[in-house]
Amino acid sequence: MSNAATNDVKRPNKIHRYKPKDSSAPGDDPTPDYMNLLGMIFSMCGLMMKLKWCAWCAVYCSFISFANSRASEDTKQTLSSFMLSISAVVMSYLQNPQPMTPPWQ
Amino acid sequence: MSPAEARLNPIASRSSQRILFPRRLRRTCFHLIQRVNMKLTLALSLVLLVFLCQNVGGKKSHKPADLDDNEFAEFEDFDDEGAEQEATVEEEADFPSESDDIVKTQAKKDDDNEEEEDEGVVENDDDEFEHFTDEDEFEGFDKESRPGKGKSHEVPDLKIAKVPIHLRTNWDSFYLEMLMLAGLGVYFLNFLAGKTKNGKLAQAWMSSHRSILEENFAIIGDDGLSKEAKGTGVFNKESENVYTLWCSGRTCVEGMLVELRLLKRQDLINVMTTIMKPASDQIIVKVTMDASSMDKFCFCIGQKKVMAKLLKEQPDLGQFTEKKAVENYNLPESFQLQSEIGEATSIVLDKKVCAYLEKYEQQIEYIHISDQYSGAKSQYDENQSKMPDVRPSLVFCFNVPGKGKTKTSDVDGMLPLMKLVFYCVDKVGRLALSKEKRLKAEKNRAKAAEGYLKAAHSQLQEAAQLRREEKRRLAKEKIMNEEDPEKARKWEERESKRDMKKKQAKTKMMKVKGM
Numbered sequence: 240m241s242n243a244a245t246n247d248v249k250r251p252n253k254i255h256r257y258k259p260k261d262s263s264a265p266g267d268d269p270t271p272d273y274m275n276l277l278g279m280i281f282s283m284c285g286l287m288m289k290l291k292w293c294a295w296c297a298v299y300c301s302f303i304s305f306a307n308s309r310a311s312e313d314t315k316q317t318l319s320s321f322m323l324s325i326s327a328v329v330m331s332y333l334q335n336p337q338p339m340t341p342p343w344q
Numbered sequence: 345m346s347p348a349e350a351r352l353n354p355i356a357s358r359s360s361q362r363i364l365f366p367r368r369l370r371r372t373c374f375h376l377i378q379r380v381n382m383k384l385t386l387a388l389s390l391v392l393l394v395f396l397c398q399n400v401g402g403k404k405s406h407k408p409a410d411l412d413d414n415e416f417a418e419f420e421d422f423d424d425e426g427a428e429q430e431a432t433v434e435e436e437a438d439f440p441s442e443s444d445d446i447v448k449t450q451a452k453k454d455d456d457n458e459e460e461e462d463e464g465v466v467e468n469d470d471d472e473f474e475h476f477t478d479e480d481e482f483e484g485f486d487k488e489s490r491p492g493k494g495k496s497h498e499v500p501d502l503k504i505a506k507v508p509i510h511l512r513t514n515w516d517s518f519y520l521e522m523l524m525l526a527g528l529g530v531y532f533l534n535f536l537a538g539k540t541k542n543g544k545l546a547q548a549w550m551s552s553h554r555s556i557l558e559e560n561f562a563i564i565g566d567d568g569l570s571k572e573a574k575g576t577g578v579f580n581k582e583s584e585n586v587y588t589l590w591c592s593g594r595t596c597v598e599g600m601l602v603e604l605r606l607l608k609r610q611d612l613i614n615v616m617t618t619i620m621k622p623a624s625d626q627i628i629v630k631v632t633m634d635a636s637s638m639d640k641f642c643f644c645i646g647q648k649k650v651m652a653k654l655l656k657e658q659p660d661l662g663q664f665t666e667k668k669a670v671e672n673y674n675l676p677e678s679f680q681l682q683s684e685i686g687e688a689t690s691i692v693l694d695k696k697v698c699a700y701l702e703k704y705e706q707q708i709e710y711i712h713i714s715d716q717y718s719g720a721k722s723q724y725d726e727n728q729s730k731m732p733d734v735r736p737s738l739v740f741c742f743n744v745p746g747k748g749k750t751k752t753s754d755v756d757g758m759l760p761l762m763k764l765v766f767y768c769v770d771k772v773g774r775l776a777l778s779k780e781k782r783l784k785a786e787k788n789r790a791k792a793a794e795g796y797l798k799a800a801h802s803q804l805q806e807a808a809q810l811r812r813e814e815k816r817r818l819a820k821e822k823i824m825n826e827e828d829p830e831k832a833r834k835w836e837e838r839e840s841k842r843d844m845k846k847k848q849a850k851t852k853m854m855k856v857k858g859m
Contacts, residue, residue, distance in 0.1 A: 247595070248559070248560055248594055248595055249559075249560065249561060249562050249593055249594060250562060250593050250594055250595055251593050252593075253562075253592075253593055253594070253595075253598075254562055254563055254573050254593045255592045255598050255599045256566060256568050256592075257567065257568035257590035257592075257599070257601075258568055259567075259568050259569075295524045298524075298528065299527070299531075302528065302531055302532075303531075303611060303613065306531075306535050306584065306608075306610050306611045307583070307584075307608065307610075307611055308583065309582055309583045310581050310582055310583055311582070338517045338518045338519075338520065338521060339518075339520045339521060340520075
């Protein structure tokens with residue numbers, strides 16, 4: 240390696256700015272989007288059909304979506320999905336305070 | 345009577361004799377009677393005593409076992425237990441029927457009372473059973489000690505307290521909810537742990553590579569948003585497992601993007617997947633060259649598993665390169681070589697690079713050098729009629745050793761590979777192909793461009809054809825809907841004439857061509 244000429248390598252006048260990747264294009268990892276959508280579907284199912292397990296799955300899906308989310312994504316959507324799933328759980332228990340029964344029983 | 349009087353009165357004397365004689369008898373009889381009387385009275389008093397004792401004892405104890413002994417047993421007071429009474433009814437089969445009925449009705453009455461008491465309501469005795477409570481009817485029947493009535497006085501009004509539904513069940517029955525919450529807790533803890541670990545790895549990479557970066561670039565770390573091009577010196581956090589760093593200000597290089605694609609340690613599901621199928625953290629270094637700095641050639645060397653995927657994804661590799669033998673360069677068998685121009689390949693794969701490839705065989709995923717680099721092909725755009733934007737680039741993908749269980753010391757071991765990057769960059773910048781190779785490369789690119797144009801043209805033609813068909817269909821529909829038959833006939837005639845003309849024109853053209 241040219242140790243003597245290392246100083247010559249730098250060119251402060253040839254600086255190019257960073258262009259962030261286009262966020263609208265589908266990224267490498269579609270997991271957060273899928274999980275977001277799945278979470279919303281489970282929340283609606285849990286609310287409409289009063290299924291406790293659906294509501295709990297919705298909470299898990301929104302959590303996974305949050306964990307995998309990109310920094311460039313809007314946090315509002317993730318947060319709204321989370322709040323929706325929490326409300327689904329709360330509503331199912333208010334309507335029917337009985338404990339959840341596993342499907343095999 | 346005295347004896348003198350007896351002489352004077354012989355009858356009287358005889359009676360007196362008679363009296364004398366029975367007197368003795370009388371006396372003895374009297375004595376006897378007295379004795380018998382005493383005995384009788386004794387016996388009677390004993391009987392009475394026994395009877396009294398029994399009566400008193402019957403009040404205190406409710407033993408139905410005395411039934412046999414006492415003829416008054418059927419009128420004795422029983423306990424409330426209907427079952428007990430029923431049992432006694434069953435046991436004492438030799439009871440007179442009357443007493444059976446009495447017992448049964450009494451039991452039934454007690455049962456009724458019990459049922460009524462369960463509801464918390466005390467009702468009066470039924471009128472039809474009143475004659476059983478008449479004291480005059482039965483001897484020794486004690487009205488006061490009736491169990492049914494007594495019980496109704498003793499038992500207070502029962503008020504069932506209203507317990508809320510969710511507190512009736514035990515907390516243990518909510519075990520599934522506890523499991524869910526525990527799972528969420530575990531996921532959250534793993535999220536924090538994974539996020540921290542990834543952050544530490546990025547920090548470790550930065551601290552170990554800072555010096556070499558500062559030697560080569562004017563600015564290190566640029567988010568692209570700030571007004572001035574000031575080097576931040578830190579990574580941009582794209583997500584919890586992806587960190588990017590943009591460096592710029594170097595000869596021959598427009599800029600370098602270092603992307604740390606770490607494992608998703610913050611996602612528990614991914615962690616479990618990694619346990620089953622081990623994967624490595626990856627460092628992708630993408631150096632974008634200046635347009636004039638790089639000669640035209642396309643080259644790629646990498647692990648066999650990855651090369652198949654790259655060939656599909658990267659259009660330039662599929663278009664320009666061919667598979668070449670690795671043995672020519674004394675490289676490990678695990679590598680696969682795709683090259684366009686052999687001369688360029690031999691220049692790039694010099695001794696030093698080959699030594700690196702051998703030494704860091706596991707860590708080098710692929711090296712992709714191309715002047716037609718456009719990035720991964722979009723899956724949705726199958727028919728690419730338009731030539732993608734290409735930039736001369738060098739892409740290096742390195743695997744961090746450790747296979748997931750990476751320590752910060754492993755990241756420090758990536759420094760020699762960064763040196764390899766700069767070595768390759770300098771080499772490619774200085775590379776100059778021979779004239780004929782350059783012409784060959786240019787020819788290939790021209791061919792590729794033509795192919796794109798043709799594809800674009802055919803697409804346009806198709807689009808035009810579709811439009812024409814649509815027009816005709818609409819016109820036909822219009823005519824069909826037209827009620828006037830005269831107009832329809834006229835339109836059909838015009839159409840047939842038009843078709844005839846077209847056919848004639850084609851045949852004319854054919855004739856001219858043939859000539």
